[in-house]
Amino acid sequence: MTHLFFSLTLGLYGCATAAYLLCLFRSSALLTTWASRLLLGGCIAHVLSTVHLSNQIKHLPLTNMQESLSFFSLMIVAAFLFLERRYKVTTLGSFVTPVALMMLIASSALHAELRHLPPILQSNWFWIHALLAFFSYAAFTIAAGVAVMYLIQRHFLKTKHFGALFQRIPPLETLDEISYRCLAVGFPLLTVAIISGSIWSEQAMGSYWVWDPKQTWSLITWLIYAALLHGRLTIGWRGKRAAIMSIIGFVVLLITFFGMKHSITW
Amino acid sequence: MNIIVVGLSHKTATVEIREKVAFSPNLIEKPLRDLVALNDIVEGVIVSTCNRVEIYATTRDIAGGIARIKRFLADHHRISLETLEPYLYSYHSEAAIRHVFRVASSLDSMVVGEPQILGQIKTSYGYAAEYKSSGIILNRFLHKAFSVAKRVRTETKIASSAVSVAFAAVELAKKILGDLSEKTIMLIGAGEMCELAAKHFLNSGAKGVMVTNRTFERAERLADEFKGEAVRFEEFLQHLHRADIVLSSTGAPHCIIGPRDVQEILKRRKFKSMFFIDIAVPRDIDPLVDDVENAYLFTVDNLQEIVQANLAQRNLEAEKAEEIIEQEIGQFYKWLSSLEVTPTIVALRNRFDEIRRAELDKTLSGWKDLPPDGEKRLEALTMAIMNKLLHTPTTALKQAGQGGRVDLYVDALRQLFDLQTCHQDDGELELEE
Structure with a gap:
């Protein structure tokens, strides 16, 4: 069952991504509606697949790379679907659905071995930590997608090039607002995720902070977003600078997520 | 019954000629009555705008009807027909239907897609309906034209892009600032285009206007007009940070806003984006302002380019619109032709019966x-022969009425049997599409 739902999700995400990419080149109300429907369908299948898997393994599927990637992907799609309804930003889908799709493909390519939950993960603090971290990751992914769109739109405006893509990307101010909202939601989540993570670390290893690569890079990520948010609130960093920082933050986040293994888990 | 169109437009006549043959809406009753009093003219509608004067009419005699309307136009405006004739165009049947559908859909307008023409035709039709110069065919015809225009508007993007510089400015500002409802405008100097743009911005919901001018009284006057705030020219830079949209058109010999000013101003407003439009020649705003982050400067040339691109886009959309119109012509023409079926059948029967009797x-x-x-028996015999003979042509004619090629049959029957049909003036024959 899990596998069936998962394949369905993969198929629907694939179609939705294709549709959203097509939206960049062709404006049609029908296409937009169907892109959104396909993605919503995929998201529902994804939720079912995740719930079913949790039932099977008796815990949230967040404990290895395969599960984490799938969950990351689900969070991105859910966040986008929410924003799409709130801000009517179809083109954002063209930038974030490919990311979600790639994560899901990567997840499906990884081999899943059934294994027992390591005792070290059997702590509520770990679950809080992992869930919140993924919520914040999704918010930052959207922020990065929006930042890319901002830079493209800004480029069109500065070079006075007003093509079809220019017409489709939402106004700069809307992009800026979405970006800010995402940071304002993502940053506190990340903060709490890091704190709960260090509490778990204390339980598991006897020390709140061990300076392993994962923790170090998490801190770097946190510092970048902290700087960005601070600059925005006090000096008014926005526009190009904020967009670039948001993209850098996302790259560092990906390094943290993919590259850095916890010395304590796997 | 045929539909004919006679008229002139911006495409065939200069404004001097157009204004000579224009009809005043206040005095439209008499020309409408005179029009339908003409021989051979059954119904008539007069459309008169600053870009076109057209008469739509129905007639039995196409050539005669067109000639009479031309004469009517010349006589009514006291111009010789020889002078007027070269500017006039005329259409009949399908071409007339196509022309009116295109005009109503704004495909024949000076600016393709402009929305006023439909309203103007509706008003003109309103007069014709009021003074009863339009009847069953023109009523149906113009309502069809309105629905075609609506279809063109909703199914193509013919009217969706800005084709004036002032409107292009508003559209562009929206792409930067998003919703304009909380935005403030600063008008520097006075120029027609600036004022027009400011009006467009206010219509799009902009919150307030600041006006500055070298002569403070002018600024005050303009500010009053826009219910805005006048700012002394010497102090305008101190107020600029409150403006999201800056429209400048002074006669200053050199730039009055430089990149440094803008940097300072942006800092004061926490780098919220600003939208500058420079309409002045020589320029008021240093081109380097565009290099300042979060400041976006556009000149009239930039806006003009957008307008040109949009016009090109409209022409593409116009092709889709033509397709829609072709479909609708077919449908309407079918209905129009079907009006002839029953009278023709009746006339044919009468003719046969006459001979039989x-x-x-x-x-x-x-x-x-x-x-x-x-x-009694002879009566029955002759009736039976007549009915048998008429059965096939009657059925064929009724079927042709559904199929659309009915005018051919009707014309042939009329000529072969020398039929005189009188047109039915009720709507019972309407074939709903």
């Missing part, structure tokens, strides 16, 4: 030893 009377009058039921 005449021949029957001739026979009966000379027949001495006619059996008692002979008259």
Whole structure:
């Protein structure tokens, strides 16, 4: 069952991504509606697949790379679907659905071995930590997608090039607002995720902070977003600078997520 | 019954000629009554705008009807027909339907897609309906034209892009600032285009206007007009940070806003984006302002380019619109032709019956030893022959009425049997599409 739902999700995400990419080149109300429907369908299948898997393994599927990637992907799609309804930003889908799709493909390519939950993960603090971290990751992914769109739109405006893509990307101010909202939601989540993570670390290893690569890079990520948010609130960093920082933050986040293994888990 | 169109427009006549033949809406009753009083003209509608004067009419006699309307236009405006004729165009039947559909859909307008023409035709039709110069065919025809125009508007993007510089400025500002409802405008100097742009911005919901001018009184006057705030020219830079949209058109010989000013101003407003439009020649705003982050500067040339691109886009959309119109012409023409079917059938029957009666009377009058039921039987015999003969053509004609090629049959029958049909003036024959 899990596998069936998962394949369905993969198929629907694939179609939705294709549709959203097509939206960049062709404006049609029908296409937009169907892109959104396909993605919503995929998201529902994804939720079912995740719930079913949790039932099977008796815990949230967040404990290895395969599960984490799938969950990351689900969070991105859910966040986008929410924003799409709130801000009517179809083109954002063209930038974030490919990311979600790639994560899901990567997840499906990884081999899943059934294994027992390591005792070290059997702590509520770990679950809080992992869930919140993924919520914040999704918010930052959207922020990065929006930042890319901002830079493209800004480029069109500065070079006075007003093509079809220019017409489709939402106004700069809307992009800026979405970006800010995402940071304002993502940053506190990340903060709490890091704190709960260090509490778990204390339980598991006897020390709140061990300076392993994962923790170090998490801190770097946190510092970048902290700087960005601070600059925005006090000096008014926005526009190009904020967009670039948001993209850098996302790259560092990906390094943290993919590259850095916890010395304590796997 | 045929639809004819006679008129002139910006495409065929200069404004001097157009204004000579224009009809004043206040005095439209008499020309409408005169129009339908003309021989051969059954119904008539007069459309008169600053870009076109057109008469839509129905007639039995196409050539005669067109000639009479041309004469009517010349006489009514006291111009010689020789002077007027070269500017006039005329259409009949399908071409007339196509022309009116295109005009109503704004495909024949000076600026393709402009929305006023539909309203103007509706008003003109309103007069015709009021003074009863339009009847069953033109009523139906113009309502069809309105629905075609609506279809064109909703199914193509013919009217969706800005084709004036002022409107292009508003559209561009929206792409930067998003919703304009909380935005403030600063007008520097006075120029027609600036004022027009400011009006467009206010119509799009902008919150307030600041006006500055070298002569403070002018600034005050303009500020009053926009219910805004006048700012002294010497102090305008101190107020600029409150403006999201800056429209500048002074006669200053050199730039009055430089990149440094803008940097300072942006810092004061926490780098919220600003939108500058420079309409002045020589320029008021240093081109380097565009290099400042979060400041976006556009000149009239930039806006003009957008307008040109949009016009090109409209022409593409116009092709889709033409396709829609072609479909609708077919449908309407079918209905129009079907109006002729029943009168033709009736006339054909009458003609046959006439002959039958005449021949029957001739026979009966000379027949001495006619059996008692002979008259009845002869009557029945001739009726049966007539009905049998008429059955096939009647069915064929009715079927043609559904199919659309009915005018051919009707014309042939009329000529072959020398039929005179009188047009039915009720709507019972309407074939709903």
